[in-house]
Amino acid sequence: MQDNLSHKIGLAADHAGFELKEKIKLYLFNQKADVIDLGTDSRSSVDYPDYGKLIGEEIKSKKIDLGIAICGSGIGISIAANKVTGVRAALCNNIEMAKLARNHN
Structure with missing residues (x-):
C-alpha cells in the first residue's frame, strides 16, 4: 500500500464527530500530512448527510485523494458518502478494518 501521508487527506464530520475530527487533524498535521478540513467547525448541530456528500464530492472531483468521515455512529455519513457515484x-x-477496506474494497 502506498504511503497515505503523501496523499491529500480530507476530513469531514458532523457535530457528533467534531472532537474526534479535531484529534485526527492534529495527529495528521504532526505527521506532516496534507490535510483538508471540510468541517464542521464546531459542536453546533449540523446534518451528517451534508458532510458525507461533501467529502464524497471532493473525492470524486479529485480535490482530495482519500477521506475520513465521522458522525455519531459512522454509519450515516458512510451511507451519505456512498451515494456519490464512484465513491x-x-x-x-x-x-x-481500515487496512482491509483500503487494500481489498
Missing part, C-alpha cells in the same frame, strides 16, 4: 466509503472501527 466507496467503509465503516472502519479499528486499524485492521
